[in-house]
Amino acid sequence: MMQDQEKVLKYLVSVEKLAEEILSDKREIVMLDRRRNHNREALRDLSKSAQQKCWVTIGSVLIKHNLEAARSLLEADQKQLNIDINKLRSDLRVKVNNLRDLEMQPPVQGLMLVPLSREETQGLSMSNLIPS
Amino acid sequence: MASIAAAQVQEVRSITRIERIGAHSHIRGLGLDDSLEPRAVSQGMVGQKMARKAAGVILQMIREGKIAGRAVLLAGQPGTGKTAIAMGLAQALGPDTPFTSMAGSEIFSLEMSKTEALTQAIRKSIGIRIKEESEIIEGEVVEVVVERSAGGGGARVGRLTLKTTDMETNYDMGAKMIDSLLKEKVQAGDVITIDKATGKINKLGRSFARARDYDATGQQARFVQCPEGELQKRKEVVHTVTLHEIDVINSRTHGFLALFSGDTGEIKSEIREQINSKVAEWREEGKAEMIPGVLFIDEAHMLDIECFSYLNRALESETAPVVIMATNRGITRIRGTSYRSPHGIPLDLLDRMIIVPTSPYSHQELREILNIRCEEEDCQMSADALTVLTRVATETSLRYAIQLITTASLVARRRKAAEVSMEDVKKVYSLFLDEHRSEQFLKEYQDEFMFNDGSGDAPQLMEVSQ
DSSP states (O other), X not given: OHHHHHHHHXXXXXXXXXXXXXXXHHHHHHHHHHHHHHHHHHHHXXXXXXXXXXXXXXXXXXXXXXXXXXXXXXXXXXXXXXXXXXXXXXXXXXXXXXXXXXXXXXOOTTTTOOOXXXXXXXXXXXXXXXXX | OHHHHHHHHHHHHHHHOXXXXXXXXXXXXXXXXXXXXBOSEETTEESOHHHHHHHHHHHHHHHTTOOTTOEEEEEOOTTSSHHHHHHHHHHHHOTTSOEEEEEGGGGOOSSSOXXXXXXXXXXXXXXXXXXXXXXXXXXXXXXEEEEOOTTSXXXXXXXXXXXXXXXXXXXXXXXXXXXXXXXXXXXXXXEEEEETTTOOEEEEEEEGGGTTSOSSOOTTOOEEOOOOSOSEEXXXXXXXXXXXXXHHHHOTTTOTHHHHHOOOOOOOHHHHXXXXXXXXXXXXXXXXXXXXXXXXXXXXXXXXXXXXXXXXXXXXXXXXXXXXXXXXXXXXXXXXXXXXXXXXSOHHHHHHEXXXXXXXXXXXXXXXXXXXXXXXXXXXXXXXXXXXXXXXXXXSXXXXXXXXXXXXXXXXXXXXXXXXXXXXHHHHHHHSOOHHHHHHHHHHTGGGSTXXXXXXXXXXXXXXXX
């Protein structure tokens, strides 16, 4: 009896832990995307501005910085953000399947497939095999 | 163009609204519980517990992808639910698993050879799962600003503000994006998606938050929730296509229209080989998954020896579907030979099959089936009429009794009764002959019919050589 309870508790903890991880990953993606969009807007504004220097916030500090340096900083950040988001998304797939496995549900069909290349997708949708 | 035509076709259908009821339209599944035990009456299935349980085991094996390339034979007397079990199996498999149903005699056609017809049927039963992935920007439009330079000419500048429930951002747009936004008539409050790779804009509808903006809205106005989460999303869509569909599209003489007209003709084996190697390549790269489906051949005794040997060989291939055959024959001649064999199927093929027998229904089960059919055909039947009908079913055949349901309900409607009574059933029983009475009648008056050879019930030579 005691053992059963412990087993159930352990199971529930593992399910909840995984589910919480998935939720926090999703929040993380939203946060990263928000930053990515802010960076994009900033880069856009930088390319339009005619000044030599610009203000950059780092944490809560405002710094006047060289325009070119600021741009390269932003671009590096952007690259890292893209990598992070893609990694989170790929990990999310595995985690969702693991969670479904724990909850005794069948895995999502075709989740782990490698997507077709753009030409292949285009070819199939041109011939009405898949909806475009 | 195609979409307009499709819309028109749909309209025509909704006006005429023809609803026909098929012989097995009441079947919704195999009627099994989670532990594969058959329930007495469930999902339109009645009785036949052993066969249903066997079908359930087969179903489980198909789901786990374990019995691809094997065959199942449903054998039993006429009217014992062989087709019903196959239909139930198809329903239980769900829409994702390809299920092809054909009658054995369908392969005899002037347009294509027997083996071609079988190959097409087999390839219709093998699905390929592929995934399409695209990066999209999805959000509710907060504001669209398009600025024109004072002179009228020159470059236009535009800005689009999009939001989700979690964030909001600005996009600067070039001339091309402005054009397509104007073309789609995008305005503040619309929920749109923009494909990152192609720049294609898709209007999903208007946001609920803006539902009260106007008093009068067009019929097409569709309201959707403001999207959640990040703006730039990754959209993954999984499609299932059958090998046959890919074959048809790549069979150059016809093009994709052949898919809809149904007239595909023969497909060259080189094309099939090319497609096989492409699919094999996709599988190697993890781009495609094979879904072995189910090919159901009703009246399998109509196949001839060539088909059987072809099937024998086709089942060996690693991409073979599960072949389910149904037959109501006992020991009979194999078509195309002079040899006799159980079920009219050669022994070597029979050896590869799992044979599931169906047995005649009991009295109570017949009553239950007739009751279900009455419900399906929207026909109120009184209890004693049902009893009579069950008697008829036991003495003649289930099919005949089912046919009496519709006719009796028509008679009942004629005399403006809400319920079919015993008299109605008796009346149609006297109006329409069953096979026994028909046979008796023929025997009695044989001399008065044309072309009577006078030999009574000497068997005629029916077999037509190919």
